Amino acid sequence: MSQRPHERAAELHNLAAHAHAAAAVAHGKEDHLTAHELSKQAHEHSMNVHKLTQELGQKTGPIQGAEAPTQKP
Numbered sequence: 001m002s003q004r005p006h007e008r009a010a011e012l013h014n015l016a017a018h019a020h021a022a023a024a025v026a027h028g029k030e031d032h033l034t035a036h037e038l039s040k041q042a043h044e045h046s047m048n049v050h051k052l053t054q055e056l057g058q059k060t061g062p063i064q065g066a067e068a069p070t071q072k073p
């Protein structure tokens with residue numbers, strides 16, 4: 001499989017992290033409107049990377065050596 005989808009997922013993770021950091025700075029400056037918009041962007045990036053990661057998982061199957069999440073009773 002091409003590395004391109006994985007590179008895109010990494011890029012989206014970085015965008016989300018940057019938006020979260022920028023929102024924190026804006027919030028610290030009491031610029032709540034900007035902080036809210038940046039938080040929305042971060043959430044959108046996070047949702048996009050989640051969707052892409054799920055699609056990749058369906059195409060490639062589970063990662064070898066990764067443990068399946070356990071469910072609590």
